[in-house]
Amino acid sequence: MTATILQSPRSAASLSVMVEWAAQFGVTPKVSLAGTRTTLAGIRNPDAEVSGQQELKAISNIVAAIGDRPGLGLELAENYPLTAYGVWGFALISSQTLREAMYVGLRFMRLTYTFCTFELRDHHDELTLVVDARSVPTAVRRFVLERDAAAIPVLHREIFGAAPQPTRLTFTHSPPGPAVTLYEEMFGAVPEFDAAETVISFAPEQLDVKLPQASAHSARLAEQQCRILLDKREARTGRAGQVRDLVLSNPAQPPTLDQIAEHLSTSTRTLRRQLASEGTSLRRLLDEVRQHLAMELLNSGMSVEQVSNRLGYTDVSNFSHAFRRWNGQGPRSYLARRTSTHRII
Numbered sequence: 001m002t003a004t005i006l007q008s009p010r011s012a013a014s015l016s017v018m019v020e021w022a023a024q025f026g027v028t029p030k031v032s033l034a035g036t037r038t039t040l041a042g043i044r045n046p047d048a049e050v051s052g053q054q055e056l057k058a059i060s061n062i063v064a065a066i067g068d069r070p071g072l073g074l075e076l077a078e079n080y081p082l083t084a085y086g087v088w089g090f091a092l093i094s095s096q097t098l099r100e101a102m103y104v105g106l107r108f109m110r111l112t113y114t115f116c117t118f119e120l121r122d123h124h125d126e127l128t129l130v131v132d133a134r135s136v137p138t139a140v141r142r143f144v145l146e147r148d149a150a151a152i153p154v155l156h157r158e159i160f161g162a163a164p165q166p167t168r169l170t171f172t173h174s175p176p177g178p179a180v181t182l183y184e185e186m187f188g189a190v191p192e193f194d195a196a197e198t199v200i201s202f203a204p205e206q207l208d209v210k211l212p213q214a215s216a217h218s219a220r221l222a223e224q225q226c227r228i229l230l231d232k233r234e235a236r237t238g239r240a241g242q243v244r245d246l247v248l249s250n251p252a253q254p255p256t257l258d259q260i261a262e263h264l265s266t267s268t269r270t271l272r273r274q275l276a277s278e279g280t281s282l283r284r285l286l287d288e289v290r291q292h293l294a295m296e297l298l299n300s301g302m303s304v305e306q307v308s309n310r311l312g313y314t315d316v317s318n319f320s321h322a323f324r325r326w327n328g329q330g331p332r333s334y335l336a337r338r339t340s341t342h343r344i345i
Contacts, residue, residue, distance in 0.1 A: 008051065008052055008110065008233065008234070008279070009049040009050070009051060009233050010049060010050060010051070010052060010055065010111075010112075010113060010233075011048075011049060011086060011113075012038070012042070012043040012044075012045070012048035012049055012050045013046075013084050013086070013113075014055060014080070014084065014113035015033075015036075015038075015043045015050055015054070015055050015058055016043045016044055017076075017079050017080060017084060018032065018055075018058060018059065018062060018076065019032045019033065019040065019043065019058070020079075021075075021076055021079050022062045022065070022066065025065070025066045027061075027062055027065040027066060031061060031065055032058050032061050032062050032065070033058060033061070034061055035057050035061070036050070036054040036055075036057050036058050036061075037054065038050060038054060049233075052115065055113065056115065056137070056140070059140050059143065059144065060137070060139065060140055063139070063140050063143050064139075068139075068140075068142070068143060069179070070142070070176030070177060070179035070182075071146065071176060071179035071182040071183070072143055072146070073142065073143040073144065073145065073146025073147035073148075073150065074146045074147075074150050074182050074183065074186050075182070076143075076146075076147050077146065077147045077150030077151060077154050077186070078150075078154060080113075080151060080154060081158065082155055082158045082159070085111075085112060086111070087111070087222055087225045087226055087229060088105070088108055088111040088112055088226055089155070090218070090222045090225075091104050091105075091108065091219065091222035091223055091225075091226050092104060092105055092155065092159075093159055093211060093212075093213045094211075094213060094214065094215045094218035094219040094222050095211060095214065095219050096210060096211065096214045096216065096219070097207060097208050097209060097210060097211060097214070098156075098159075098202070098206065098207045098208075098209065098211065099127060099207035099208055100219075100337060101159075101211065102120060102127065102129065102207075102328075103120065103327070103328055103329055103334075103337070104219075104223065104226075106118055106120055106327065106328040107226075107326075107327045107328070108223075108226040108227075108230060110230060110233070110234070111226060111229060111230055111233075112151075114148045114151070115133070115135075115136050115144050115148065116131050116132055116133045116136065116144065116145060116148040116149070117131075117132045117135070118130065118131055118132075118328075119132070119328065120328035120329070122328075122329065122333075124204075125203070125204070126167055126168070126201045126202060126203055126204070127201065127202050127204075127207055128168070128199050128200070128201040128202075129152065129199065129200045129201070129202075130197055130198065130199050131145065131148060131149045131198040131199070131200070132197075132198070133145040133148070133172075133198070141173075142173050145171070145172075145173070145198060149171075149198060149200065150186050150187075152164065152187075152200055153186050153187050153188065154186075159211060159212065159213075160212070162188075163185075163186075163187065163188025164187070164188055164200075164202065164206070165188040165189060165206070166187060166188070166189050166200045166201055166202055167189075167201045167202060167203050168189075168199060168200070168201035169183075169187050169189045169190070169191040169192070169199070169200055169201070170191060170192045170193070170195035170197065170198060170199050171183075171191055171192070171193050171195060171198050172193075172194070172195055172196070172197065172198050173193060173194075174193055174194055175193040175194070176193070187200070227295070231292070234288065236278075236280075236285070238274075238278055239264075239271065239274040239275055239278060240275055240278045240280050240285060242264060243260055243264075243271075243275065243282060243285055244285045244288070244289060246260055246263065247282075247285055247286050247289050248289050251286070251289050251290055251293060251310075251311050251312060252309070252310060252311060252312035253312060254286055254312070257271060257272065257282050260282070287322075287326075290311045290312075290322070291322075291326045293307075293310070293311060294307055294311060294319075294322075294323055294326070294331070295327075297310060297311075298331060298334065298335060304316060304319070304320070304331045304332055304335070307319070307331070308320075319331070320332075
C-alpha cells in the first residue's frame with residue numbers, strides 16, 4: 001500500500017461506523033482503537049479526520065478480535081449509508097445516470113474510505129469496474145476487498161431500492177464456502193472466484209437510466225464541493241508544499257529534482273528522502289498538479305489540444321492516456337458528458 005494512502009487524511013466517519021459495528025461482536029472501542037492514537041469521543045466529532053494508517057490499524061484490530069471469516073467485510077458494508085460519504089455521496093445521487101455517477105465517483109474516490117484502487121473500463125457492450133486490493137496487507141485483504149467492493153451494491157440499493165444485478169462478477173480470492181450466499185444476496189449475481197481480477201460489470205441498459213434524484217444544478221455544486229474538499233485534504237505542507245509550488249509555476253517545463261534541490265539549498269538525496277517521508281515524490285507531485293490543472297483548464301473552455309500543450313505533453317495521446325488514468329475516461333469523453341449535462345438544464 002502506498003505511503004500516500006496511509007498518510008492522507010480521511011473523514012473519521014468510517015472509523016466510527018466500524019467501531020460501533022464491532023461492538024455488536026463484543027469488541028470494545030478500546031480494543032478496536034488500540035494503537036490508533038485516537039479515542040471514541042474524537043472520532044465521533046463530525047469534523048474529525050484520521051489517516052488511512054489509523055483506519056487500517058483499527059481494521060486489523062477488529063478482524064483479529066472477531067476472527068477473519070468469509071463474508072465479514074460484506075456484513076460491515078451494510079452499515080455504510082449514503083450519508084456516511086458526505087458530499088461525495090451527494091455528487092453520486094445527483095448525477096444524471098448510474099454511468100455518470102460511476103465516473104464522478106471514481107474522479108473523487110480519494111474522498112471515500114477505500115483502500116482498494118478502482119478502474120473503469122468502458123466498452124460498447126458493458127462498463128466494467130475493476131477492484132484491486134493487492135496493496136492491502138494480506139491479513140485483512142479479503143475483508144477490505146469485500147467492504148470496498150460491496151459499497152457498489154449497497155449504494156445502488158439506496159438509490160434504486162434494488163440490487164444492481166451485474167452481468168459479470170468475479171473475485172480473485174478463493175471460494176468462500178457457505179458464505180457464497182452472502183455474496184449472491186449482496187451483489188444480486190452469482191460470482192466466480194479464483195479469477196485473475198475482481199470485476200463488476202454492467203450492461204448499458206442498466207447504466208443509462210436516469211437516477212431518481214438527478215439534478216444537473218445540484219451535481220455541479222456537489223462536484224465543486226468535492227473538488228474543494230479534495231484540494232483541502234491534499235494540500236501540501238513542508239517540503240512537499242515547497243516542491244509543489246515550484247512545479248505549479250511551470251507544469252509544462254517542470255524543474256528537475258536536482259534543480260529543485262539547488263533552489264531549496266539542499267542535496268538531491270536529502271530532498272528525495274524528505275519527500276518520501278511525507279508520502280510523496282516529485283513524479284507524484286507533478287501528476288497531482290497536472291491532474292488538477294487539466295480539469296480546471298478543460299472546464300474553462302480550453303480544447304484538449306490546448307490543455308495538452310499547456311501541461312507539457314509532447315503528444316495529445318499521452319495526455320489522453322494520463323487523463324484516463326486519473327479519471328477513468330478520456331478528456332474528450334469527459335467534455336462530451338459535461339456538455340450533455342449542461343444542455344439538460
